[in-house]
Amino acid sequence: MPGIGRTSEVTGQAADSGALPGGRAAVIRLLAEVECRDPELKAHLDRVCGLSLLIAHRMGLGGDRLLRLRFAAILHDVGKLLVPEGILEKPARLTLEEVRRVRRHAVHGEQILKAGGVPLPVCRIVRWHHERYNGKGYPDHLRGEEIPLDARILGVADAYDAMTAVRPYHQGVNFRSARRRIAELAGRHFDPQVVDHFLSLSGAASASFRAGGALPGRAC
Ligand SMILES: [Fe+2]
Numbered sequence: 711m712p713g714i715g716r717t718s719e720v721t722g723q724a725a726d727s728g729a730l731p732g733g734r735a736a737v738i739r740l741l742a743e744v745e746c747r748d749p750e751l752k753a754h755l756d757r758v759c760g761l762s763l764l765i766a767h768r769m770g771l772g773g774d775r776l777l778r779l780r781f782a783a784i785l786h787d788v789g790k791l792l793v794p795e796g797i798l799e800k801p802a803r804l805t806l807e808e809v810r811r812v813r814r815h816a817v818h819g820e821q822i823l824k825a826g827g828v829p830l831p832v833c834r835i836v837r838w839h840h841e842r843y844n845g846k847g848y849p850d851h852l853r854g855e856e857i858p859l860d861a862r863i864l865g866v867a868d869a870y871d872a873m874t875a876v877r878p879y880h881q882g883v884n885f886r887s888a889r890r891r892i893a894e895l896a897g898r899h900f901d902p903q904v905v906d907h908f909l910s911l912s913g914a915a916s917a918s919f920r921a922g923g924a925l926p927g928r929a930c
Contacts, residue, residue, distance in 0.1 A: 736826025737781055740788055751790060754871060759783035761867035768907040769863070779860045781828065782835035786864055789818030789836075801878035813848050816840050835860045839868060842899045854901075862901040866892060866908050869899065885913060 745752045762783040766776055790798060793815050797808045804812065820837035824830070838852060838861040845853030847865075857865075873888040883891070889909060896905035 736823070736828050737785060740785055740822065740826060744785075744788060744791065747791060751787060754875070755784050755787060758786065758864070758867045758871050761870060762864050764911060765863050765867060765904060765908050766860075768910060769859075769904070771859075775860070778829075778832055778835070779863065781832045782839070782860060783864050783867070785823060785828075786819065786836050786839045786868065787815060788822050789815035789820070791822075792818045799878050813840070817849050831858075834858065835864060839864045841865070843901050844898045847899075857901075859901075859904075862904050866900050866904050869895075870908070889913070 741752070741755075744755065759780060762779055763776065766779055771779070790812075793812055797804065797811055800808070816837055816839060820833045823833045823836055835858055837849065838847075838857055841847035841850065841852045841857045841861060842865075843854060843857070843862070845851050847857075870885075870888050870892060873891060874882045874885055876882045892900060892905055893909060896902040
């Protein structure tokens with residue numbers, strides 16, 4: 711499904727459905743800002759959005775639910791615009807304080823979207839995209855199905871992209887290793903059902919989302 715989740719498709723679909731009238735203008739404005747300030751972050755958002763939608767499609771999700779996931783995925787890391795670049799690209803281990811600052815991007819993202827008039831369910835997915843199935847994620851330590859399904863899907867897609875990315879502080883792993891690692895983390899970091907659907911995608915399909923290349927920037 712080449713191209714799925716690209717910005718123009720996301721915003722175009724929103725315009726057609728009218729399901730997010732208050733949030734559409736804010737989403738378009740924020741995407742333009744991300745693209746201008748951090749093109750690599752924008753590329754990450756595009757890839758994660760595409761893969762999230764592919765997984766959701768496999769799971770039979772559609773309609774407004776899919777649209778909500780599109781909006782959340784295409785902006786899930788927008789809060790990183792408020793994290794100092796020196797921390798995001800630091801080619802060494804982060805201090806505890808730096809980790810804390812990076813992790814705040816989930817809450818910053820929620821706040822930015824809320825301020826733009828994006829509907830609450832979308833803002834919540836952004837807030838919770840780093841929660842873990844075993845309750846050891848952040849910022850609210852939700853566990854299992856307390857985490858909305860959209861956020862559980864986004865979490866798998868985001869982790870896959872982070873694992874396969876080349877960053878200043880680590881070489882990305884190949885897509886086979888990333889798929890294996892995600893399988894190992896099913897039930898701990900990730901919803902096992904979401905992982906099953908992710909793994910049911912062909913290797914070529916999941917690998918294609920790395921075609922955009924390297925991604926500087928942390929995904930703590
Ligand atoms: Fe993130």
